[in-house]
Amino acid sequence: MVREEAERRGDDTMIDAPQITNPKPEDFFNVHYLRIYYGNLFPYTDIHKWLSYGHDGKHPGCDEYYFGRREFSFTLENDVYLRYKSFKSVSSLEHAIKSCFPYKIDIGAVYSVDPDKRHAYSQTGTNVFTPVERELVFDIDITDYDDVRYCCSGADVCSKCWPLMTVAIKVIHTSLKEDFGFKHILWVFSGRRGVHCWVCDPKARRMTNEQRSAVAEYFRVYKGNENNARKVALMGYSLHPFLARSYVDFLKGFFEGELQANQSIFSTKDKYDKILEMISDEDIQSELREKWEKSANRSSLSEEAISLVRWDQLKNTLQSKKHKAPTLRMCVEEIVFTFAYPRIDLEVSKQMNHLLKAPFCVHPKTGRVCVPIDPNNCDEFDPLAVPTLSQLIEEINSGGSKMDVDDDDDDDDTDTSILGKSIKFFRSSFLEPLLKSCKEEIESLYKTKIGKSKDSFSW
Amino acid sequence: MEVIRSQKRTASNDVVSNPKIPLYLTAPPLEVRLEEFELFAIDRLRVLKGVSDGLARGKNPKEMDDVVDALWKEHMRHSDASEMLNKDIISHFVIRLVYCRSDELKKWFLSMETALFRHRFRLRNFEAQRAIVGEFGLPYKAVTGAELESLKERLGQVVRSLGQISPSVVNDICCVSVCFFSFLSFAVEAVYYKVPFEEVPDLVAGRRVLIQKGHAFVAGSQLVSLVVTQFRSHISKALILTNRKWMTTIREREKDRLTPIVEALSTTYVGPDYSQSSEYADISLKDIDQVSKSSFPLCMRHLFEKLREDHHLKHGGRMQLGLFLKGVGLKLDDALAFWRAEFSKKVGSERFDKEYAYGIRHNYGKEGKRTDYTPYACQKIISSAPGAGDHHGCPYRHFSEDNLRAALGRMGLSSRGMEDVMDKVRNKHFQLACTLTFEAVYGTSCDVGINHPNQYFEESQKILKSKTPAAPV
Numbered sequence: 019m020v021r022e023e024a025e026r027r028g029d030d031t032m033i034d035a036p037q038i039t040n041p042k043p044e045d046f047f048n049v050h051y052l053r054i055y056y057g058n059l060f061p062y063t064d065i066h067k068w069l070s071y072g073h074d075g076k077h078p079g080c081d082e083y084y085f086g087r088r089e090f091s092f093t094l095e096n097d098v099y100l101r102y103k104s105f106k107s108v109s110s111l112e113h114a115i116k117s118c119f120p121y122k123i124d125i126g127a128v129y130s131v132d133p134d135k136r137h138a139y140s141q142t143g144t145n146v147f148t149p150v151e152r153e154l155v156f157d158i159d160i161t162d163y164d165d166v167r168y169c170c171s172g173a174d175v176c177s178k179c180w181p182l183m184t185v186a187i188k189v190i191h192t193s194l195k196e197d198f199g200f201k202h203i204l205w206v207f208s209g210r211r212g213v214h215c216w217v218c219d220p221k222a223r224r225m226t227n228e229q230r231s232a233v234a235e236y237f238r239v240y241k242g243n244e245n246n247a248r249k250v251a252l253m254g255y256s257l258h259p260f261l262a263r264s265y266v267d268f269l270k271g272f273f274e275g276e277l278q279a280n281q282s283i284f285s286t287k288d289k290y291d292k293i294l295e296m297i298s299d300e301d302i303q304s305e306l307r308e309k310w311e312k313s314a315n316r317s318s319l320s321e322e323a324i325s326l327v328r329w330d331q332l333k334n335t336l337q338s339k340k341h342k343a344p345t346l347r348m349c350v351e352e353i354v355f356t357f358a359y360p361r362i363d364l365e366v367s368k369q370m371n372h373l374l375k376a377p378f379c380v381h382p383k384t385g386r387v388c389v390p391i392d393p394n395n396c397d398e399f400d401p402l403a404v405p406t407l408s409q410l411i412e413e414i415n416s417g418g419s420k421m422d423v424d425d426d427d428d429d430d431d432t433d434t435s436i437l438g439k440s441i442k443f444f445r446s447s448f449l450e451p452l453l454k455s456c457k458e459e460i461e462s463l464y465k466t467k468i469g470k471s472k473d474s475f476s477w
Numbered sequence: 478m479e480v481i482r483s484q485k486r487t488a489s490n491d492v493v494s495n496p497k498i499p500l501y502l503t504a505p506p507l508e509v510r511l512e513e514f515e516l517f518a519i520d521r522l523r524v525l526k527g528v529s530d531g532l533a534r535g536k537n538p539k540e541m542d543d544v545v546d547a548l549w550k551e552h553m554r555h556s557d558a559s560e561m562l563n564k565d566i567i568s569h570f571v572i573r574l575v576y577c578r579s580d581e582l583k584k585w586f587l588s589m590e591t592a593l594f595r596h597r598f599r600l601r602n603f604e605a606q607r608a609i610v611g612e613f614g615l616p617y618k619a620v621t622g623a624e625l626e627s628l629k630e631r632l633g634q635v636v637r638s639l640g641q642i643s644p645s646v647v648n649d650i651c652c653v654s655v656c657f658f659s660f661l662s663f664a665v666e667a668v669y670y671k672v673p674f675e676e677v678p679d680l681v682a683g684r685r686v687l688i689q690k691g692h693a694f695v696a697g698s699q700l701v702s703l704v705v706t707q708f709r710s711h712i713s714k715a716l717i718l719t720n721r722k723w724m725t726t727i728r729e730r731e732k733d734r735l736t737p738i739v740e741a742l743s744t745t746y747v748g749p750d751y752s753q754s755s756e757y758a759d760i761s762l763k764d765i766d767q768v769s770k771s772s773f774p775l776c777m778r779h780l781f782e783k784l785r786e787d788h789h790l791k792h793g794g795r796m797q798l799g800l801f802l803k804g805v806g807l808k809l810d811d812a813l814a815f816w817r818a819e820f821s822k823k824v825g826s827e828r829f830d831k832e833y834a835y836g837i838r839h840n841y842g843k844e845g846k847r848t849d850y851t852p853y854a855c856q857k858i859i860s861s862a863p864g865a866g867d868h869h870g871c872p873y874r875h876f877s878e879d880n881l882r883a884a885l886g887r888m889g890l891s892s893r894g895m896e897d898v899m900d901k902v903r904n905k906h907f908q909l910a911c912t913l914t915f916e917a918v919y920g921t922s923c924d925v926g927i928n929h930p931n932q933y934f935e936e937s938q939k940i941l942k943s944k945t946p947a948a949p950v
Contacts, residue, residue, distance in 0.1 A: 198674060199691030221691070225675065232678035236688075256637040258684045 046385030066108035072456030079464030089126030127152035186360035209381025521568035804852035
């Protein structure tokens with residue numbers, strides 16, 4: 019129906035906003051919406067500027083072939099997957115996307131030669147096809163927390179469990195900045211139930227697989243599967259300063275506040291049994307279990323209040339008994355870390371050639387745009403308020419937004435469309451500082467090179 | 478106890494008295510005799526293979542320290558310290574030349590040399606370690622003064638976060654080592670180096686260092702991580718350069734002198750060579766049939782059976798079986814009689830004397846350049862390429878699955894045992910397959926692993942003789 023109307027009107031930008039009463043998946047996401055989105059809304063220039071890292075050809079020190087050596091992959095309708103795509107310029111990128119309207123666009127590494135020409139080079143000797151640069155990336159997915167969230171499971175997410183992502187962002191972001199000294203960090207909503215992190219500093223892009231692995235392991239605390247009850251084992255006599263800071267600044271408060279309020283983790287036997295199993299002393303377990311079984315029906319308190327009372331009891335008991343065994347020494351912290359500490363997908367971070375979804379893509383299952391998240395204001399981010407394709411199209415129809423977000427002229431400041439805000443944020447808080455720093459680096463590397471060759475002429 | 482031991486070693490071993498570990502940064506301007514070229518390399522290869530073995534068995538770092546110490550003493554020691562150093566350097570560069578020639582060899586060499594370096598470093602005392610760090614010329618300074626003060630608290634946290642007590646110790650009420658460990662583990666060390674975190678990935682991964690603004694603060698006792706990363710990176714680059722030099726100039730230039738040695742070294746087997754048969758291997762002709770059924774590995778059994786069947790073997794088979802029999806204890810005269818008996822059924826004894834006897838005598842070092850050839854090790858047999866009409870090679874590699882199953886069945890393997898063996902074969906672990914066969918046939922475990930047919934024979938004879946000491950087996 020929609021297509022017929024468009025054809026009748028002879029103007030393919032005007033499509034009726036769908037009246038969604040019983041929403042079907044195709045109401046959120048379909049090829050027609052994608053056409054409009056990639057036809058008019060996707061910020062090609064910004065993405066190109068980002069991934070060029072200052073190599074825009076305007077400075078003699080630029081590598082004009084840099085962007086062309088980046089791998090992209092497209093996933094088309096019917097799960098057709100096309101890897102090793104590369105583009106010499108923003109217009110060829112734009113052209114390619116507009117000719118097939120991919121369901122998903124992934125960004126890979128920058129290679130030693132153009133990915134789409136890789137077969138022209140031999141696999142031995144000096145000109146091998148190999149990754150040369152790649153952002154340090156992280157992927158946090160809320161399904162990895164299914165054992166500690168009771169409101170949702172699987173692909174669902176709600177305002178009660180999303181805060182787990184928020185605290186994860188805070189912990190990782192702080193560490194990336196304070197511990198590793200990274201400056202150019204982009205956080206992006208994955209479109210449905212998680213977040214991605216792109217660390218774009220030159221140092222980060224040049225990290226080897228071994229170094230990426232090291233950073234991923236540094237962040238790894240949770241080692242769980244169904245075979246072990248104690249999934250976080252904090253050995254030693256104190257926490258490493260990184261863990262201590264995370265605990266004090268973010269995790270403790272979150273656990274005792276928002277998490278308990280949302281999840282009431284002690285309120286029923288099933289729930290508190292899971293926590294009691296993390297205590298490695300049977301006597302303490304029984305002591306608390308008995309206490310709580312007795313008080314089960316007698317309390318008039320709310321679920322939330324009961325949880326807090328029990329948590330206090332647990333803490334006090336452990337405090338008084340912690341000398342019993344070294345594994346009890348940091349049991350309280352272990353429980354907090356089990357529930358609240360970030361669980362990153364290690365495999366995503368460890369290898370340079372791993373592909374990751376591009377920012378400003380649209381998620382096929384939800385129709386939501388993968389918009390950036392402000393790490394300094396991540397409490398405000400609501401995954402359920404992220405613009406969807408249908409909303410964007412509605413907005414176009416009602417004349418509420420400029421059609422062509424791709425212009426980078428001064429009118430940007432007046433663009434108050436829902437997507438426009440995200441793009442503005444991307445530009446001002448991430449892209450501009452990044453490009454400034456990249457240009458400085460290109461300039462200084464160039465000067466050094468010139469200086470060296472000048473020296474070689476000296477007698 | 479453990480902590481102290483690694484810091485202070487008594488001077489009864491050369492390791493401490495010769496604290497220098499060369500970094501192999503440049504090829505030494507030393508003169509090397511051609512024999513030393515090969516011999517030094519073989520000794521070092523024995524060390525590297527020992528390291529490989531230890532790692533494959535999952536030994537922990539402390540155990541590996543001991544392994545390396547023992548290996549070095551056994552193969553690389555010299556009463557003259559400067560001679561020992563020379564051998565160390567020369568052997569490294571020879572092996573580097575040998576192992577730069579393919580990706581697989583490079584990877585192995587890099588891993589083993591790095592591990593060797595790591596454990597030799599750990600065996601040194603702190604002063605020697607600092608000296609070695611100095612030699613790398615790293616621009617990393619020790620943290621001092623106000624900066625160190627500002628970090629002290631968090632450095633202490635790191636130290637305490639690493640202070641672990643193993644569960645078994647927990648149950649000891651008065652455990653001296655616990656006290657020592659606690660005492661030592663709570664002390665912030667005197668010296669910390671400020672290095673980019675990228676230089677110490679394993680310390681970062683284990684959260685064993687404080688990291689701030691991209692800098693890791695590495696304690697003196699953790700220097701090994703820093704230098705090992707440097708060492709590995711340097712050797713890795715060196716391998717590429719060496720390979721280039723080899724391919725462009727050395728290989729051609731040295732084709733009559735070093736190149737053959739280099740090419741042979743990469744497949745060198747460094748275990749016992751079985752050229753002198755031991756007490757277990759003294760067989761006479763009348764026993765040979767029985768022994769072939771009871772103690773021969775599958776490769777030799779097959780060759781033997783085919784010889785009995787066809788009264789002939791082609792050259793590859795004659796070499797492989799013939800040298801094996803020599804290693805097993807067959808004297809030259811008996812060997813000549815044995816082969817003549819078989820071959821004359823096909824080609825007649827005159828032709829045997831004319832065309833084949835010479836070869837057998839040659840194998841025993843009685844002709845030509847009189848080299849006493851050594852029986853082939855599994856490595857060599859596996860990498861051979863049997864063609865039409867050949868029966869040599871390694872059945873686990875060269876037989877089709879059906880043929881292999883049939884052969885294993887004839888050796889008496891159960892179907893369960895056969896599946897285990899076939900599984901190894903599918904994964905191309907041919908020697909492990911043979912080892913499993915050994916274990917199944919003799920009902921015992923073979924931890925060492927089979928890597929030489931004569932080893933299989935000797936081990937088998939040991940087991941059989943221990944069961945029935947008097948009777949011939």
